Amino acid sequence: MQPAGVIATVAALLAANGTSVLDCVCRHLINVTDSGRIYQLSPAEGLVRWNYCADKLAASSDEHTSSPWKLVSQSADLEVTEERFAAWSPGFTTCGSLEQPPPAVSAAQRLADRLWDSGLSPPPAAGAEEGGGCAGALAQLRRLTGPESLQLVEELECQIADDCIDSRCVPRLNNMEWNVTTLQAADLRHHILSQSARAVRRIARATSGRVRCERWRGVPLEWLDKPGLQAQAAVFRGRLSSYWRDSVQLLSLSATHASQLLVPLAFESMGNHASDQQLHGWIKDMERVKDMLRTKLTGWVHDMQLAGKQVEHYEVEEDKDHPGHLILRRPLLSERLLRYQPWSPSFDDDYSALCKERQPEASQMFSLAHELYAFHRFYWYHAAESVGLSYGDDAKIVDEEWQLEDRSHDTLSVDTDCVQLLVNALDHPTCPLEDLPLEAVKQREQCREQLWDDVVQRSPHIPVTSYLAYTQRANVNLCLLAWMAVNSYGICQDVPFSMIQSVHDARCYFDTPDDQSCLQSNATEAMCSVSRAILLLKCRDFSSIKTSHNCTFSTLGSLSVYSRSSILDQKLTEQTLNYKNSLNNATLKYKDFKIDSLKPLEMSFILINIIFRFSTAGVYMYLPQLRNLPGKILLSFQITCIVQILCSEVVYRMAGVPDLPTAVLIDSALTLLSCFWLNSFCYHMYACVRHLRLPDQLLPAEVSQLFRREVLCVFIPCSIVCVAAVALEKTSKYYLIYSRIVVLAGISVSVGFNFVCLGLLGYMYLRNRCSMRQLEIVDNKKFASKKECLFMSVKAIIISGTGIIIRTGFHQAQGIAQVVYYMHLVTMVQGPVLFVCFVCNGTTLPILKNRILLWWNPTNIPAGLELCSAAERNLARRNNEQSPFSESSL
Template sequence: MQPAGVFATVAALLAANGTSVLDCVCSHLKSGTFSQSFRLALIVRGYCVHEDWSLGLGPCGTAEEPLPAWSAARRLAVRLWDSELPPPPAGGAEEGGGCAGALAQIRRLTWNETFELLVDLDCRIADDCIDSRCVPTLNNMEWNMTALQTDDLRHHIVSQSAHAVRRITRATFSRVRCEARRHVQFKWRNKPVRRLPSCAELQAQAAVFRERLSSYRRDLAQLLSLGVTHASQLLVPLAFERMGNHASDQQLHGWIKDMKRVKDMLRTKLTRWLQDLQFSSKQVEHYEVEEEKDRRWHLILRRPLLSERLLRYQPWRLSSDDYFSALCKERQPEASQMFSLADDLYAFHRVHWVTTAEYIDTFYKDVFKIVDEEWQLEDRSHATLSVNTDCVQLLVNALDHPTCPLEDLPLEAVKQRERCRVQLWDDVVQRSPHIPVTSYLAYTQRVNVNLCLLAWMAVNSYGICQDVPFSMTQSVHDARCYFNSPDDQSCLQSNATDAICSVSRAILLLKCRDFSSIRTSHNCKFASFAFGLLLSSRSVLYEKLTEETVNYKNSLTDATLKYKDFKIDSLKPLEISFISVNIIFRFSTAGVYLYLPQLRNLPGKIFLSFQITCITQILCSEVVYRMAGVPDLPTAVLIDSALTLLSCIWLNSFCYQMYACVRHLRLPDQLLPAEVSQLFCREVLCVLIPWSIVCVATVALEKTSKYHLIHSRIVVLAGISVSVAFNLVCLGLLGYMYLRTRCSMRRLKIVDNKKFATKKQCLFMSVKAIILSGTGIIIRIGFHQAQGIAQLVYYTHLVTMVQGPVLFVCFVCNGTTLPVLKNRILLWWNPTNIPAGLELCSAAERNLARRNNEQSPFSESSL
């Protein structure tokens, strides 16, 4: 037969409604109607022999168990390929027409003509299917109870979609073989007289190569698009056949509703695969071909970061069967079968289409040295970020109390997830590795989280990104934009609501080695029978779903629990009790200082101001904010931090007055009331000036821009640290003066048998020194910086509520104040019972009485 006859044979094969003649030929071969010559089998082998296509697809060709994805893909392939082929058309056995005519013409071909026909046949089959002539036009069937229970309609749709998927799959294989047999040859390497090609020649051939490769990937994308449509259409009727027709009408109605949700989940994931494949075809124009400098006559193919290699990072499973079936069992008893079938369809596409998209690389491995662009970014496994605690709490709650994805979330919950995605993205863009915590309220506002752990929490199956579609190329594009353009986020492909999900997926898969469950198998070998018994050796990325991986994911879940319960509900009664006791004792201490005249000296007024400030802080943060919910949390943190700083500055004034009294040997009781008032007004002015400056700076920074939050907290923390340092200096000077005086007395040999103080008094003075120095505030704030476990920080917050009783005991229940207070209280009950020392109204009358008592014995003796 002449070449024209070969193409006439091809035309005959494809004349009757696309590839229907080939289906007819396969039916005859399967039924044994025609003798199967080797030449005939060679032509139709890739089209008819389909059962073994997945046998050679495995992780590494080793003795280890195949991955669940491979088993699922094989299981579904058997199900699709077991559907009956259409019967041979009537009169098909007539010589020269239909199937018989096609078979007769094939038998008369020579070997060269057979191979020529084989090449042309592969290309024409793919082109025919891309033009949608190999599959019928399919409308998106809305399944209801009537349609599902109508056996003829359901079987017709299932058979039609199964044949469509099978034909699309065969067309895909044919397209791969077509490209393999007609791939671009760089002719200069095969010339008898080798010479270095000119730059123009090389680039011209490179342009042809890029166009062919781009066309190849576009064709695969179109075939995948057809496959997604028909595979999604198969899900509902196939699941119904698995379930059986034994459910009641009410159960079936709920099942259909849930099955549509699973279908939407599957279609969303497969559609994003299609987007990745389409995007990779557009990136081919950025491929660069150049000569390898170290090896003459060898070429380098440089691919950009956003190339088809990113398809390997697509998840291997729908992540539904293992995680969702148990959650949805109560709602839907058939959930396991529903998700299992969806997993099969997903695995079929993951194994089949992605492997097909990558397979073309093997045809050019002898022509090019493929060099992929590396993402120049270090491992981010140990990077930390300061983020909103409410959103972290939401992520932790989703992990701790997962919900079935078939359930409709309340509208408020959906809006809360969207708000958290926006808030977390703002936090990630802000890139604050650590925002100082100046109060317990600030701790409940911000928390430091590992970047990779945050990404895992966001994109896991129960996280806030569950309803956001996953595109690997878009994620990597957004992540590179985030890291390479920190001040300009206009290059993002995702919107502000979905950006955290997109970037988190890329970071987790590519830049978090300690958080990735994806394994790499090097030098893996697999044989694909559908591709022509070709053996390929390359590295494969896969998710190893072993017990080790499960334990690893459980450890990640456990790692998030330290961010759980920033406030422990079970301890709420204890917290209210501690706050109430603290407020009562602080009011009691302030009342004693207001009531006793002896305590209304300059240090007493300063200490009273300190107490009033602390009472105001507790009322604002623990009562008004906690109970009334006003003001908002950032404003409450500002008020709480400002009052903490003000209390520290009051302690500065108190400690300085202690130092001044000892330094100048002038006790506070020796000051006149007018002088006390004048000095107190001056102290108030000295306190308010630095406090106002710090507060204005803090408010200006925080209210101007959210990016200055870290600076506002640093200003407050710096003010508190300087204030506490000043207190320590004053107390240190007091201790130094005491030691110097004691040393001087010993040199003068002045010995006093009286001790400086008793053990009880030393204990009281030590506690007073810690309180007055503000060291407890620094310790509390420093403990909050660790932010290791929320419960321990909460316990520390509860412990700080006992400061009120401690202040009352140390500053009221002592040997000086308590007796005076006791006598005053006793006078309330019995005004006539005047204690010793309080019989007269003034010190002058007591001195006169004492002098009269001393003169009385002398007068009597003289008489």
């Protein structure tokens, strides 16, 4: 047989039975090493011992005990030292000593300890006896020469990987439904545990073999002419695509078996002392943790799939600056984005204390899930990264950069119901082990869709016309909103974290805003996907990721290679915890759009406002002296304000109808109508002074005719503005900002008209005063007392609509809910102010007082009201006055 055939046969023999024969060979080589007869090993046995059995040596000798870090490996005891991990899976170690290992290494080590303590070492391999597969493999190894041994290492790496990729190294796994009976069945439980643990071990061994096989057989990139270079690049892309397909299949197998390992392994350490009743709840909670872990690992699998698809976009070209050298151009969506996958799933950190009351062992549950995830995060990232390092030696790697400015200070106008949901989730988080009501689940999905619609709308600010409109829309920082959505307590817990997909969606959102069809995520998940990419890549002020330099140690045969690389460290230090607390505090300013502690005060203010507005309207309807044209216009203004308060503060707040957007439209329309009534009043004041015709000089029929004309002049423009706003808002949700601008513009123009009219009145007063001085007409009588000046100033503010503008303008300062709420309370004092200024004055109050006194005592007629007609009053005045002519004659 040819040497190549012999080597292939030996490799196949060692990889037989899911590498059980190789385990047996390793135990034999370990025994030889322990007995001090290492010199008796052949070159092939020495290479196999070094490449595949050193982890067992670490468990049985002190050869590598100086290393402080250990990691889950493909060994039977699932334990390997730092140096050996670097040998079988090119990955991460430190350049020098650190006080503590990275969190992922510590978590993976805890998992290895759990598996070791559980006694999950596999049974002796079948055929280990003399004459079986083990003995035959040892006999074949001793016949190989040194060069053939190196070929065997290469062949064995690829053979182990190929066998596992074809699912021959792990048993077919049926998803076990654990219950009290199956968990308490020790034989079944230990069988599943051993099966899953050996599967994880073999998959890990196959993965490291696939990595090193790629390094052995990968296509080297060499400088050629242009046609030859393109042909070489095509082969390179094909080889790399094959590697990623194999890695995805192995990762998917590993994730499945790791998830299956979670429940029985947890039962071994924490659940076997519970009663049957407690065990039912324990199993339910553990299955929920398993689903959470599966969601996290699903994101990894999806990312690996997308990374493989991007290989076809890799380009190889000559380096113009360095002739004879090559450049490998990778697209933005390459495997380098895998570094942004979080180190921790945030289970143990965020949920342990939260779920302690429901499940006393919640901390252990989440900790075990964290350890399994940490192993995958550490292991699979570096398994992928090592391939990039391998072809980085042949060509200069140039990654596409995403040219987009920092978004840390951008703002968006979003739905306040969703913001309230996000803030409530942070302020009052719930344990994820609890079953959420179906209504809450739907609410979260609807909130994700609503927020995505708001993000697509891209409006930095939507004008607010009233307090109701303020409670409908909120201006939120884009990066803060992204953090609120995707943090551990947010609405994206059930959406897998796929970093490559997130960057693709975010690039689609920013680069092609008019074509949302390029999104890979559906409408329900798009908000989560884009938010993750925005938060990690485009929010400098919101990023807690720190970069640290570390050494990557890898071994190719007997050649050791050290290289400097930069990885991302997301350790939960005191600094990052303080940063997280600062984000929580920044979010809580959106907590209360209404303050519960002030609700009794608010209801009291609303009641007082309504009472005084009704009182003012009643006085204007009761007194004949106030039924002139200005009085009717002010009465219409009061009735409009009363209807507005009843609709927004009573009907909507108490009955909850209509829906909030409709209530905002009604409230805005009534605010606009109030402004137009003030326009009519101000214009009538100007017309009266301009034409020197006071309201009391108009006949009742003329007053009615003019009032009907004023009603038309008020309702026609108000209806036009309202219809335009409603049409825009109901046509498309993206036109919401335009509808609000139309209403706000109408209010602003209306108040501006009032200022013009009042300005003309002031101008005419100053002109007349100047004319009187030119005519040397001097009057020592003051224009008004201080009290009357104060009343007139307040009246001018009310009549001009300045209060409406101040209130509306103040509401634009969104993001400070409590202060805006205080402003809302202040506006409820307008009713008493109107009553005091328009009723409690020197003209109206005495008339009203006399009318009220006549109710109590009709016989007590006040002075000046004794006579019943103007003719009798004139006759009495003539009789009481003494003629100056008669006095002079006397």
